[in-house]
Amino acid sequence: MAKQNTVFKDAFNRCLTLIAAAEALPSELELGTSLGVSRTTVRAILARLKELEIISWDKRTKAMLRAPQPADFFPTEETSSLAEIIERNFMRRILAGGAEPGMQINELELARDIGTGTTSVREFLIRFSRFGLIEKRPNSHWVLKGFTRDFALELTEIREMFELRSAAGFAALPGDHPAWRDLDEMEALHRDMLANIDTRYRDFSELDERFHLLVHRSSSNRFIIDFYDIITIVFHYHYQWNKANDRERNARAVEEHLEYIAALKTRDPVAVEHACRQHLRSARETLLQSIQQPET
Amino acid sequence: MAKQNTVFKDAFNRCLTLIAAAEALPSELELGTSLGVSRTTVRAILARLKELEIISWDKRTKAMLRAPQPADFFPTEETSSLAEIIERNFMRRILAGGAEPGMQINELELARDIGTGTTSVREFLIRFSRFGLIEKRPNSHWVLKGFTRDFALELTEIREMFELRSAAGFAALPGDHPAWRDLDEMEALHRDMLANIDTRYRDFSELDERFHLLVHRSSSNRFIIDFYDIITIVFHYHYQWNKANDRERNARAVEEHLEYIAALKTRDPVAVEHACRQHLRSARETLLQSIQQPET
DNA sequence: GTTTGTTATTTTATCTACAATAGACAGTTT
DNA sequence: AAACTGTCTATTGTAGATAAAATAACAAAC
Secondary structure (H helix, E strand, C coil): CCCCCHHHHHHHHHHHHHHHHCCCCCCHHHHHHHHCCCHHHHHHHHHHHHHCCCEEEECCEEEECCCCCHHHCCCHHHHCCHHHHHHHHHHHHHHHCCCCCCCEECHHHHHHHHCCCHHHHHHHHHHHHHHCCEEECCCCCEEECCCCHHHHHHHHHHHHHHHHHHHHHHHCCCCCCHHHHHHHHHHHHHHHHHHCHHHHHHHHHHHHHHHHHHHHHCCCCHHHHHHHHHHHHHHHHHHHHCCCCHHHHHHHHHHHHHHHHHHHHHCCHHHHHHHHHHHHHHHHHHHHHCCCCCCC | CCCCCHHHHHHHHHHHHHHHHCCCCCCHHHHHHHHCCCHHHHHHHHHHHHHCCCEEEECCEEEECCCCCHHHCCCHHHHCCHHHHHHHHHHHHHHHCCCCCCCEECHHHHHHHHCCCHHHHHHHHHHHHHHCCEEECCCCCEEECCCCHHHHHHHHHHHHHHHHHHHHHHHCCCCCCHHHHHHHHHHHHHHHHHHCHHHHHHHHHHHHHHHHHHHHHCCCCHHHHHHHHHHHHHHHHHHHHCCCCHHHHHHHHHHHHHHHHHHHHHCCHHHHHHHHHHHHHHHHHHHHHCCCCCCC
16 A cells, blocks of 8 residues: 555545535535645545435535435544554653663564554654654664653753743734734633633643644744644643643643733733743643653 | 665775774774774675775784775765765755745655655655755645745844853853863864964864854753754855855954853853854854845 | 536655665684 | 674665655536
8 A cells, every 4th residue: 555545534524524514515626625635635525425425416516415424434543644643653652651761763663563664654753853852873773762851851941941932022012913812812712611620621731732832923933833843742642641630730720821811911021921930830840740760 | 776885985985094094903893883883884894995905804814905095995976875965955956046935845856856766855854844944735745935034033043042041051060071171172273273264264164063062062951952953054054155255254253252262261151141142143144144035 | 707527647655675784693713 | 701703683774666645737517
């Protein structure tokens, strides 16, 4: 197999939920842009919808025949791209499993375990290397540097520099900048979550990511925004892995975000810095607490 | 061809210059470590040396038969790794050639032009993408973001944050830290160069890189050190490409480095920050001047 | 003028194969 | 017995091939 048709399968599934609501089907081109795929793929999707007799399709007359059933969807395992599969697999190994720093990483072995070719694994490792957790020895293996205390400290040091700068930049944005509206929206989402924190606290990870990204984007510096990818992936997997006290931790974090947002709105640099530092301090604590070994 | 034997050829050449001086040949293992290659490669080198009748080789008795001739060396074109070739080629295209931002990059075309397989080009692009000059559209092409004024400003913004922090960290190192000796050595190199600036100014690029790396290393933060790769590659190719007034520019920079070094030695945070800012300001000016188009 | 049918072409994502290189182990020499 | 060498195996680096997906072109249909 040269290429899995995961793009098709994933778009097909999304298309099913999309059309379940709407009655009339839009044009091919329109469907393509709303699903984020090309016309070739859209036509493949339409062909399959017709085959399953979910829609009738003759030229530009497309009509719903029946509502999509759960059985119509492709299984979710088949909709993730290879890169996602490899990432999940790899992160599970190095975060959950006992992966000691210094361990060697073998491309072929990794590929076999995941059930994929070496090329994809290789490309993943190259992309992943920018996160500073692995390192390549040319003509030889990769070395796992490990999710150590040092790593967390170095990561948060940069994060704090960047976030303080971004926050100051945000507070200095002109009053008619669209970011202020986004911030209002963000505040509403936080208040919503806080009101129903007992049932919603698991969704905090995603909200957290969106909030900080909003702040960082105001820096309009590609290096700051790109660096946030590292934070995102680390915290994303970290949340999945370390669930101790997450209800309280997240509730506290939502409150801190609200204070941070309020400070931004005052546009007072001193207040912003104070709220930002406060939140960053507890984020660091949370991260450090989850790392067992007291590394040098 | 599955793999070029550039490691062998390069190591062979270095071995020729190495043994030209020494009389006796060391053991295979020793030779391997001093050339930075494995025993397999060392044995291939020895076999060729014997074939060319430069040495006699029987088990552990190895003796020089004649001095190496220029003709014995492999041509330098054959000693660069594929990654280096691709990098040079690509940088020439995007820096020297008129590469407009927004241009599409085609893996296959690039590979054909360079005379290599697509895999290597692809891997290069993935590695290179962390420099923020190109961006990938999944399932589609790469987009050149271009070496624009914006890029230079974003790059120098981060550089200045990191360097100020590193410089402050350096000044705070304990007095017996080995970095102080390295700094003395670095100072001597600068004085040497300044004394013969008319003939030596072309070597400044390399000295510059070494000096700043020394400062950054004191941060012992992998993200700061890694980021310096971007600075290095940009300035490296930038020097090759923009030679206007380089004699004066470099002379001035050497002087600034000496002031910077002197400030570090005082260990006075205020003096350090002042000298550091001074140097960073002129480095930024130099970079910006070389970018023609006044981008938004 | 927008949408579709049709068809062809281009380009990426991924697999497989193979030479170069690294590394391990056992045997040999001093 | 320590250092070195002969031999073998494992792994990486790279090329080439192939299916999925994107892109393009254009006439026909609405």
